[in-house]
Amino acid sequence: MKIAIVSPQDSLKQAIPLFNEYKINYVSLLYDEHHSIIPMIKEYEDQVDGFLFTGVAPYQIAINSIDLSVPVEYVQHDITTLYRTLFNIRYVHNLNISQFSIDVFKTSEIKEVFEELELPFENIYMGEFNPLNSDEVTHYHMDLFQQGKVNFCITSFLTTYKKLKMEGIPCFRVVPSKFALRKTLELLILEITSLKKQEAQISVGIFNVDNIQSIMNNYSEYEVQSLKLKLYDLILKYGAASQSSVVFSGGDEFIIYSTTGRISKGLNDDQSNFLLEQIRKTIPMSVSYGIGEGLTANEATNNARIAVRRAKDEGGNCAFIRKINGTFMGPLQEPNEIEYISGYNEEIELIGKKVGISPATLSKIQVINKKIGKEIISANELSEYYGCSLRSARRLLSVLEKYDYATITSFDQPFSTGRPRRYYKLNF
Template identity: 30%
Template sequence: MHNSIKIGVIGPPAIVEVIRETLRSFPNFSPVIRASNRIGDAPVFAAEIMGQVEVLLFSGYYPYKIAKEQVSFTVPVHYIPLTGTGLYRSLFRMYRSGKIGGLSIDLLANQAVEKVLAELGVPASGMHYYDGVPYRLEDMIQFHLQTYQQGKSAGALTGVKAVADELTRRNVPNEWVIPTAQDISVSLERALLSTEKRRNKESQIVFGLIQIDDYNQLLERSHSEHDVQKVKLEIHRLFLDYAGCLDGHLTSLGGDEYMFVTTRGIFERETRGYKFIPILIDAKRSLGVSLSIGIGFGQTANEAGTHARLALRQAKEFGGDICFIVREDRSVIGPVEMAHPMVYELSVTDEELLMRAEKAGMTASYMSKLMAQVSRLGKMEYTAQELASILGVTLRSSHRILLQWLDAELVEIVGVEKISSKGRPRQVYRLSFVDELEKVR
């Protein structure tokens, strides 16, 4: 089917067959199945088929956990949890065989088991729960074995097939609690929803605003009107080629500003996951100009356009020759052209801190600039001269602002910096308000 969604299914053959049968009710899914009773195969299978599918589904938490530790997932990943329905079935089988008097149980929450037992009218006093390291198979096997040999239980309930197989080999009555068709259906619905969200996000409208830095100076360097028009034409051609790479639409907003529209999926692929904006390099190499670029994501075109303007403002405040992205949740990614783009909140939402900051003259703009600087450099300590440069104010204003922030306990003096034998030492300030924000988050 052209519109089918490829889903990778990984688990033991017994569960995979149930999943395969349940998938008949999900015509949108085209399964790629890997089945094995060896738990160690889960990460191998995941790495093998991840590039072929849009979503992965594991038969349970254990194979999912092992795969997650070894594989970096690039698609949505789900596992089928053990819920009440599978527990009902296993308890019923144990009850029918007369083994319900006392049980040893692993990987199932006490509350879930006791709730089911209460509904079945079975006493919960004889239940023994494994509380060791999760998924350490040998420990789990020993727990069930000892509980049974000591006469504390009549059998075991386990969520791991390898444990069930070993207990069977040692003649310990047991039930492997596996998900039911209902559990599988719920997990498949969640998997379907995640891929649809992903597809919707891929087709999301992206607005980009490009502003030419020092545009007037660029034109002034031209010797004639002919040269001016030639420069404008070259710039327009460069932007048009870039929009073509994005399968986008370019519009000149007049003068030094252009806008392009594309989709998020294409933009993510062309930027290699928000790491590379080739037009910044091309503009410098071919025309000797630097650009400020703001990219906006949003649920609507209006929202994306607003966020693009906010992102452009961030790029200009950073000094230009850079790109920033504002996402739909108003978080910021950038600078994109750097090796390790930072991600930070565009606005601070801690009301108490904002009130203190506002009284001390620390505007939201100042706060965002400082947080961006900390995110980019990992540096918390600055001199008044450095802060003046970051905030775009005079040194005198920087000293005045710092006195207010000291009084409000937003910054603290942590030392001095001696720059020369004759120069006066500079005080070094720590941005202690950033520590408060980290605690809140």
């Protein structure tokens, strides 16, 4: 594991002992001016597993300018940092801490500290700023000092600190405490480790043509093969976006092999989010896409085939993931995408046999009800989240009510005409 520390010299001194303690390889990206940050990050992005910023300003500059592909964290100043700074000013520099300006902490945090120390804060000027606007911060402190309202200034901004020093204004710069650095470093290590574990898993994606028989009945053999080649080309581009290997297994099926991290990255890429939509617009084919995760290729392939069947059960032309723990996610890229567990549940199995509704459907109804965040659910809500017709949603809830697995709790008449909307409470 290798981490880049983006920091000025004073904060770096605090961070290096921690990296040595955790035995983490690091590279120091030192800066004096903010304009040098972006070139350094671009140079090292492919050489490190993550970035640790010791200040919020360089962090904001980086994430606003570059779409980083590795974990990134910045050290947030905590209350221990404020106590240490005030102690240093009072007892090392022998200054009265009753009249100063500060830009680092929230007003509520500063007031709380001064109340605990039983110190007055009537003459403490507390400003909260956009970390990218250092000029505004500098002028804030400078104006207060020139007006005689403060005796010194406290800032976390390196640029502001340098400018105030040049003007001869007493100024103290807040650097992260060892506690805050440790907490942030541990979080970054955890993120990097989790990402590496995720990418060690295997992902298999299976594309299966839904309407192949209809196509074969309406097109010549040459035209069918031509359509398959066009489909293969679209899937190859998708594979390139997710850095995956694509295999045409013959017939009506295409398979993608990758790591979990890479295939997920491909799903979130702008060029591949709308793959199924591109297929539908480009060629007269409907395709179901199932993604399976596993520790082995065989396990991932089995999960992918289960996910394909789940997509076809939804009517096709959609995508589902079956995770390593048996959880389903889907339909992917839909506004009402939900995650639910499909596996043996004795209670659900018994209810399903009794009422004539599949256990998978019952599980999905449960999850939809939880996602809505209310104790009751209407047929309209079930239809919207499940993706089924309103008539089907009414039938499902009516069957559950018939067998006492749902109870009508209230009615609503949103329009002056039409049947009233029923709300059900699930009893399973």
